[in-house]
Amino acid sequence: MTTIFALLSVIVGFFLLIKGADWLVEGSSSIARRFGISDLVIGLTIVSFGTSAPELLVNIFASLGGNADIAVGNIIGSNISNTLLILGVTAIIAPLAVQKSTVFKEIPFCLLATLVLFFMANDMLIDGYSISELGRGDGLVFMGFFIIFMYYTFGIRKNNVADENGHTEAKISKWLAGGLVLLGLAGLTIGGEFTVRGAVSLAKILGLSEAFIGLTIVALGTSLPELTTSVIAALKGKSDIAVGNIIGSNIFNIFWILGISSVIRPLPFQAAINIDLLVVIGSTLALFVFIHTGRIPRRLFLWWKQKDGHMLSRPEGIMLLSSYVAYIVFVSWRG
Secondary structure, eight states, rough: OHHHHHHHHHHHHHHHHHHHHHHHHHHHHHHHHTTTTTTHHIIIIIHHHHHHHHHOOOOHHHHHHTTTTHHHHHHHHHHHHIIIIIIIHHHHSSOOOEEEEEEIIIHHHHHHHHHHHHHHHHHHHHHHSOOEEEEHHHHHHHHHHHHHHHHHHHHHTTTTTOOTTOOOOOOSHHHHHHHHHHHHHHHHHHHHHHHHHHHHHHHTTTTOHHIIIIIIIHHHHHHHHHHHHHHHHHHHHHTHHHHHHHHHHHHHIIIIIIIIHHHHOOOOOOOHHHHHHHHHHHHHHHHHHHHHHHHGGGGHHHHHOOOOOOHHHHHHHHHHHHHHEEEEEEEEHHH
């Protein structure tokens, strides 16, 4: 790929990502209003599952091909970038107001998913087995937890639906809203592919190493659907979609994607990945603490209409993003 085509691929990719995220947020929000479903549930389900589609496809092909390290590393790396990079950048651009249920239910459930993965993957450490792996039984347990999560989200689907005037009507038709969701998902998928391919080609033309490309450009490129969707949702005042997108993606990644992957073929687990898994646990705990420390300013009470509201503020976003940079530096040093 020549320099011009590589640059054009990046530009077209970014355009599709931005428009795709805009369409996805607009369409899903309209569906939420029309059917009386809260933005939080839309973020936890439709949006998060859609933006996690690349991870799902990568893991299915990795499992079928016997590439266990790719399947496991893809999920752990994705969850780290979701929490530290994407929520960090989003909070810096537009501070995120967070529902009380998210603080005390969804985030703890996300932490539970990571802890379950840690204990199930470490057969050597916990049970003294000769090898550690995620077997088919582990995968079925993961999928069972995911069904429980879906049952929970179905139960809260109508919480905090009404807007300031108590209306829940959709501004556009259901067919247009559904079309926007599909166009948004397509735009995110194609845009991410264009951006990654173009960026990798540019990096190689500039003589950058493959390690640098993988840790920076490709890693960021595969996270662009979640990043652009969360940022645009936050700028539109849809904090529930922005936060729900990330929390839902993290839960979906572990319980559903890893569940399917290990059912397709048992996944050997390398002990060295425990360090990265501990980073996932630590980042989730940090998010839980930061949301508690970032209280909503008094001037926003009327807009938020909850005196017990919480917020992920800009200083905390900077801390999350800085932690991600430190993690990338550590991974580069580790090799």
